[in-house]
Amino acid sequence: MKVLVSGCAGFIGSHVCERLLEMGFSVIGIDNFSKFYSREIKESNLSYLKKHANFHFFELDIRDLKDIKSKLTEKVDLVIHLAAKAGVRPSIIDPESYIDVNIKGSQHLLQWMVDMGCKKMFFASSSSVYGNNKNGTALSENQLDGEPISPYAFTKRSTELMNYTYHHLYHIDFINARFFTVYGPRQRPDLAIHKFVKLIDSNQAIEMYGDGSTARDYTYISDTVDGIISGSKYLLENENIFETLNLGNSKPIKLRNLIGTIYKQMGVSQNVVQKEMQEGDVNITFADITNAKKLIGYQPKVSLEEGISNFIRWYKNLKDN
Ligand SMILES: NC(=O)c1ccc[n+]([C@@H]2O[C@H](COP(=O)([O-])OP(=O)(O)OC[C@H]3O[C@@H](n4cnc5c(N)ncnc54)[C@H](O)[C@@H]3O)[C@@H](O)[C@H]2O)c1
Numbered sequence: 614m615k616v617l618v619s620g621c622a623g624f625i626g627s628h629v630c631e632r633l634l635e636m637g638f639s640v641i642g643i644d645n646f647s648k649f650y651s652r653e654i655k656e657s658n659l660s661y662l663k664k665h666a667n668f669h670f671f672e673l674d675i676r677d678l679k680d681i682k683s684k685l686t687e688k689v690d691l692v693i694h695l696a697a698k699a700g701v702r703p704s705i706i707d708p709e710s711y712i713d714v715n716i717k718g719s720q721h722l723l724q725w726m727v728d729m730g731c732k733k734m735f736f737a738s739s740s741s742v743y744g745n746n747k748n749g750t751a752l753s754e755n756q757l758d759g760e761p762i763s764p765y766a767f768t769k770r771s772t773e774l775m776n777y778t779y780h781h782l783y784h785i786d787f788i789n790a791r792f793f794t795v796y797g798p799r800q801r802p803d804l805a806i807h808k809f810v811k812l813i814d815s816n817q818a819i820e821m822y823g824d825g826s827t828a829r830d831y832t833y834i835s836d837t838v839d840g841i842i843s844g845s846k847y848l849l850e851n852e853n854i855f856e857t858l859n860l861g862n863s864k865p866i867k868l869r870n871l872i873g874t875i876y877k878q879m880g881v882s883q884n885v886v887q888k889e890m891q892e893g894d895v896n897i898t899f900a901d902i903t904n905a906k907k908l909i910g911y912q913p914k915v916s917l918e919e920g921i922s923n924f925i926r927w928y929k930n931l932k933d934n
Contacts, residue, residue: 614849617641617689617731619675619722620696621662622655624799625737625792628838629693630662636842639667641689645674647714649698650802658799675718681725691733691845694722700803701741701763701893708764715768716775723779733786733848735841738773740793740830740861740898741766749828751901754791754857763893777855786854788844793861793900797834797920798927806831806921809872810928813879823890825869828897830861833915833923843909861900862913874921 616633620626621642633640642662646652662668671684675696698704698714719736726734743752744759744766761767773789780787800807812819840860848854866874876883905911915923 615639615689617692619643619694622659624801626695627658628834629841632838634665634667642670643673675721676713678721681721688729689731693735695737701765702891704763704765705893711764711768716771719772727783735845736789738789738791739769740791742770745895746897749897751899753901780855786848789857790860793830793832793898795832795834795837809875813881818884818886820888821885822888826867828865828867830865830898830900832862833920836913836915840911847909858905859900859902863900863902865897865899866917878921878925
């Protein structure tokens with residue numbers, strides 16, 4: 614079985630590729646080393662993969678359909694589409710580039726799939742599509758009671774909708790998986806846990822946006838990867854699929870509790886500066902994962918304490934080497 618992974622040099626993509634290779638898949642990885650964060654980090658994410666005989670890498674920008682067509686000449690059984698401009702706040706400053714990569718780039722991959730006769734896509738969507746969760750309760754996939762409140766969020770929701778059109782017209786099967794604040798080794802440097810650990814480790818204060826009562830459904834990377842693999846198997850083993858699934862942890866953690874856990878585990882007393890809430894940030898993300906459990910047997914396993922401890926160990930090890 615051959616799988617194309619877009620965004621393979623990123624945080625989630627590199628973990629997914631490793632798991633696919635361990636399972637015996639042949640993997641084609643594409644990435645453009647977007648400047649969102651350093652190429653060096655992404656090259657290091659790829660270092661293990663590049664040594665593997667069943668991994669083939671193409672430096673490729675999904676905004677360039679011509680390049681996609683000229684470099685990707687083999688049909689694949691499945692596309693796991695993770696390449697995107699991520700990040701809520703930067704999307705407010707530069708919405709156009711988010712539309713270019715996340716919507717137009719996704720459309721290019723779909724066009725390529727139609728041309729090549731590829732029939733299965735697992736798409737990385739986001740909890741941000743729920744907008745502001747009015748009651749603060751767990752939301753299932755069709756409870757879109759809020760509207761997207763950042764350009765990043767609307768590009769993800771738009772792509773979910775575009776995927777339906779390609780399912781209807783070209784019979785491509787999809788899982789749109791909504792990820793909820795994924796963390797763990799190699800987490801993006803712009804995300805809270807990574808930023809906090811780095812600042813605390815260098816004896817600097819951390820900034821907390823709002824009063825600490827906002828909450829996120831932090832999901833550990835191995836749980837997200839389990840969901841991606843189970844969803845991929847489901848896609849490969851079934852026909853005529855169009856599903857949208859929450860891959861969260863279903864245990865939201867308040868920001869102030871996250872900060873407390875990190876300080877406690879690093880054995881340092883708290884040094885926190887409170888700042889205004891930032892535009893585009895939602896109050897809470899909270900996944901109802903009933904459907905993912907039923908359909909693909911998704912069951913997150915890693916607690917916040919264990920996940921944070923793994924992250925800190927990884928961070929310190931990276932710094933020492
Ligand atoms: N990490 C999270 O908490 C989270 C939550 C919800 C959704 N997601 C989604 O999951 C996916 C992976 O996220 P991540 O945290 O691993 O991000 P990441 O930035 O680490 O990985 C994305 C990869 O896509 C690549 N990329 C960007 N633009 C590209 C382009 N034009 N052409 C080719 N490659 C391009 C980047 O270079 C990067 O390596 C993204 O689609 C993101 O929106 C992530």
